[in-house]
Amino acid sequence: MTVYSKAGFSFGRLLVAGLVAAAAVVSTVVAPAAVGLAGVRRAAVVAQRWDEARLRALFGSENRTIRTEQRVVALTFNAAWNDRGLDTVLSVLDRHKAPATFFLTGDFADRNPDAVRRIAAAGHGLGNHSYSHPNFVDLTAYERANEVLAANRAIRAASGAVPLPFFRFPYGETTPQHIAEVNELGFADIEFTTDTNGYLGAAGGMTADKAVQRALDGLRPGAILQMHIGVPNGRSPVLDAEVLPRIIEAFQSRGYRITDLRDLVSE
Numbered sequence: 001m002t003v004y005s006k007a008g009f010s011f012g013r014l015l016v017a018g019l020v021a022a023a024a025v026v027s028t029v030v031a032p033a034a035v036g037l038a039g040v041r042r043a044a045v046v047a048q049r050w051d052e053a054r055l056r057a058l059f060g061s062e063n064r065t066i067r068t069e070q071r072v073v074a075l076t077f078n079a080a081w082n083d084r085g086l087d088t089v090l091s092v093l094d095r096h097k098a099p100a101t102f103f104l105t106g107d108f109a110d111r112n113p114d115a116v117r118r119i120a121a122a123g124h125g126l127g128n129h130s131y132s133h134p135n136f137v138d139l140t141a142y143e144r145a146n147e148v149l150a151a152n153r154a155i156r157a158a159s160g161a162v163p164l165p166f167f168r169f170p171y172g173e174t175t176p177q178h179i180a181e182v183n184e185l186g187f188a189d190i191e192f193t194t195d196t197n198g199y200l201g202a203a204g205g206m207t208a209d210k211a212v213q214r215a216l217d218g219l220r221p222g223a224i225l226q227m228h229i230g231v232p233n234g235r236s237p238v239l240d241a242e243v244l245p246r247i248i249e250a251f252q253s254r255g256y257r258i259t260d261l262r263d264l265v266s267e
Contacts, residue, residue, distance in 0.1 A: 050265045055165055058188035058264065062174050065193050066222035072259035073223045073251055075100040076192060077240070078168065079108045080133045081230035083115035085238030089229065090122050092244045099260035100124050101190075102229070103168040106131035106151030109158040115229075116158035125262050126155055127166040128187060135171055136178050144178065148185050164262065166190040172226075190261065192226035194218025196247075198239030199228040208243045215247045219254065224261075 066074060077089065079102055093100055102119050104126060109116050120126060130136075131150040139147065148167060155163045167187035169178065172195075179189045196211040197204070215225055225247070227240035248258065 055265045059183040064191045068222040079229040080105040085241030088241040098258040101261045103127040103129040106154030109154040113158040120159040126163045133170045193223040195226040201235035
């Protein structure tokens with residue numbers, strides 16, 4: 001984990017413009033007819049550009065839903081433990097032509113660079129979930145900044161892509177002060193409407209049916225669903241990978257479309 005100095009934290013005030021500029025540097029021209037939809041999505045990950053005004057409109061809030069009345073829902077996955085279930089998840093998303101955003105810890109990216117590259121190659125968004133998944137309440141402001149910036153560096157190094165300017169707090173624990181800090185670093189806080197709790201597994205009392213029902217209980221226009229890649233402490237199976245087809249089909253049968261969180265800030 002790279003440790004950033006206090007001067008680096010102060011420099012974070014400039015990162016909103018910096019993230020936009022960094023995305024522009026690696027931008028490329030894509031011919032949709034030549035590469036197809038999957039190719040366009042892959043290129044979008046590498047050549048992301050943000051609308052700064054739209055990004056700033058997300059600041060100051062937890063953003064637990066998308067501000068819309070349309071029947072859309074966003075799929076998100078956290079990854080901190082291991083990459084178990086990832087191949088299944090990517091296959092299901094591809095089969096349903098569904099976009100997703102993966103919130104990765106920097107530690108996960110450092111340990112699983114191939115997994116990060118597979119996510120990026122599939123054309124999905126890459127968000128920041130801190131470097132080591134600590135509870136931010138236990139850290140100083142400088143330590144919190146280090147967690148965010150080191151994770152961004154690790155995700156970019158592993159993927160070869162520009163990560164989204166989206167941050168999700170470990171454990172979903174936010175405070176207005178901590179949100180303001182990540183906003184100052186150039187990131188919008190993107191939380192979730194509901195979590196399947198699939199990561200708990202059978203040992204935690206979860207079943208496939210319960211995970212699907214939790215997803216449906218939180219369904220509303222602009223809902224953001226949180227799921228997980230991998231399992232902690234060797235738990236099995238990876239319920240979120242197992243139930244993903246059922247969740248997508250249940251959403252679609254209720255008239256919902258899977259939306260891409262990148263649309264919140266795209267130019």
